[in-house]
Amino acid sequence: MEQIVKSLAAVVSGLVKTQEPMSRHTSFQIGGPADLYLQPQTTxxxxxxxxxxxxxxxxxxxxGRGTNILVGDGGYRGAVIGLAGDFMQFSYEGTIVRSGAAVPLPRLAGNACKREMSGLEFATGIPGSVGGALFMNAGAHGRSVGDILVDAEILDCAALSLHTFRASDLMLSYRTSGIAEGSVVCFARFALSPGKMEDIERKRREFTDFRRLRQPRQPSAGSIFKNPPQDAAGRLIEAAGLKGRRSGGAKISEIHANFIVNCGNATATDVLTLIEWAKEAVDRKFGISLALEIQVLGD
Ligand SMILES: Cc1cc2nc3c(=O)[nH]c(=O)nc-3n(C[C@H](O)[C@H](O)[C@H](O)COP(=O)(O)OP(=O)(O)OC[C@H]3O[C@@H](n4cnc5c(N)ncnc54)[C@H](O)[C@@H]3O)c2cc1C
Known part of the structure; x- marks a missing residue:
C-alpha cells in the first residue's frame, strides 16, 4: 500500500489518502473507509x-458529490476517485456552457441565471455534480440533463483515451445512460438560451419551494427507487404502510416515502434493511418490483 500511495502521489497533485471514511463524501453521511482516495486535478x-x-x-x-450513493459500512476495497482542479471549472461559448464534471449542478444553474441564460433551472435543487448527473441522466420537473446536453468528453475506461460523444450517442433515458462503468465523464457542454433574469429566478424559486415542502432536510441520497411506469415509488411505499418505518438510525421519511433519511447514526445496514422491507411490501401489495435508483458500493 505504501508503494502505491507513493506512486500515486508522484502523478496526482491533489489529495492522495488511505482509509478515507466515505461518510465524509456522501450526502447520506454513511459509509466505511475506502482503501485509497485520490483527487486528480487534470486529465x-x-x-x-x-x-x-x-x-x-x-x-x-x-x-461525484456522493448524492446518489450508499457506501457499505465496511467501506470500499479499492480506490475512490473524486475529480477536482480543472474539473471544477466552467466557461461559456456564446449560449453554450462547457463544464468540468466535478462542478455541482446547483452552482452551474445559479451562474447561468446570473448570466441570464435559461435551460438549467430544473437542476437548481439537484445536488449532484455534472459528471454524476450525466451518468444518471438526472432530472426534475419534467426535464433532464440529456435534454440540454450537446456533447461530453469521456475518458474511455479500456483505452484510457478521451473521446467526445454527442448526446445522441449516450443512450440517455430515465435515470440511466449508456456510459460504461469505469469510464469517466470529464467535461460536458450544455445548450442554454438567452432569458430574462426575473423569469429564470421565478422558476428557480418555484422549484426550490416545491422541494422545501415535499422533501426531507435530513441527510439522504434523494429518491431511493426509480418510479415505475405510470406510478410513483413514494406513493406505493406509503400505500404499503411503510412511511415513518425505522431501522436503527435510518427512517423512511414521513415527508416523502421514497426518501430514506439518516436520523443521526444510521448505518448502511439500516438503510439496506429498509430498502428490503419497502421492496417486499410493495411487491406483496401491488405485485410491482421496485428498482433501485441509488448505487450501492462496497462491503
Ligand atoms: C436531497 C437530494 C435531492 C435529489 N434530487 C434529485 C432529483 O430531483 N433528480 C435526480 O435525478 N436526482 C436527484 N438526486 C440524486 C442525485 O443528486 C443525482 O443522481 C446526481 O446526478 C448524482 O450526482 P453525484 O455527482 O452526486 O453522483 P454520485 O452519487 O457520486 O455517483 C452516482 C453515479 O455516477 C457515477 N459518476 C459520478 N461522477 C462521474 C463521472 N465524472 N464520470 C463517470 N461516472 C460518474 C458514479 O460512479 C455513480 O455510479 C437527489 C439527491 C439528494 C441527496
Missing amino acids: TELISALTLLKEKGIPYFLL
Whole structure:
C-alpha cells in the first residue's frame, strides 16, 4: 500500500489518502473507509492515476458529490476517485456552457441565471455534480440533463483515451445512460438560451419551494427507487404502510416515502434493511418490483 500511495502521489497533485471514511463524501453521511482516495486535478493526472491502478489491478470507483450513493459500512476495497482542479471549472461559448464534471449542478444553474441564460433551472435543487448527473441522466420537473446536453468528453475506461460523444450517442433515458462503468465523464457542454433574469429566478424559486415542502432536510441520497411506469415509488411505499418505518438510525421519511433519511447514526445496514422491507411490501401489495435508483458500493 505504501508503494502505491507513493506512486500515486508522484502523478496526482491533489489529495492522495488511505482509509478515507466515505461518510465524509456522501450526502447520506454513511459509509466505511475506502482503501485509497485520490483527487486528480487534470486529465493527464487522471490518466496517469488510472494507468497505475490498472497496472496494480486495483479496482476504482468514480465518485461525484456522493448524492446518489450508499457506501457499505465496511467501506470500499479499492480506490475512490473524486475529480477536482480543472474539473471544477466552467466557461461559456456564446449560449453554450462547457463544464468540468466535478462542478455541482446547483452552482452551474445559479451562474447561468446570473448570466441570464435559461435551460438549467430544473437542476437548481439537484445536488449532484455534472459528471454524476450525466451518468444518471438526472432530472426534475419534467426535464433532464440529456435534454440540454450537446456533447461530453469521456475518458474511455479500456483505452484510457478521451473521446467526445454527442448526446445522441449516450443512450440517455430515465435515470440511466449508456456510459460504461469505469469510464469517466470529464467535461460536458450544455445548450442554454438567452432569458430574462426575473423569469429564470421565478422558476428557480418555484422549484426550490416545491422541494422545501415535499422533501426531507435530513441527510439522504434523494429518491431511493426509480418510479415505475405510470406510478410513483413514494406513493406505493406509503400505500404499503411503510412511511415513518425505522431501522436503527435510518427512517423512511414521513415527508416523502421514497426518501430514506439518516436520523443521526444510521448505518448502511439500516438503510439496506429498509430498502428490503419497502421492496417486499410493495411487491406483496401491488405485485410491482421496485428498482433501485441509488448505487450501492462496497462491503
Ligand atoms: C436531497 C437530494 C435531492 C435529489 N434530487 C434529485 C432529483 O430531483 N433528480 C435526480 O435525478 N436526482 C436527484 N438526486 C440524486 C442525485 O443528486 C443525482 O443522481 C446526481 O446526478 C448524482 O450526482 P453525484 O455527482 O452526486 O453522483 P454520485 O452519487 O457520486 O455517483 C452516482 C453515479 O455516477 C457515477 N459518476 C459520478 N461522477 C462521474 C463521472 N465524472 N464520470 C463517470 N461516472 C460518474 C458514479 O460512479 C455513480 O455510479 C437527489 C439527491 C439528494 C441527496
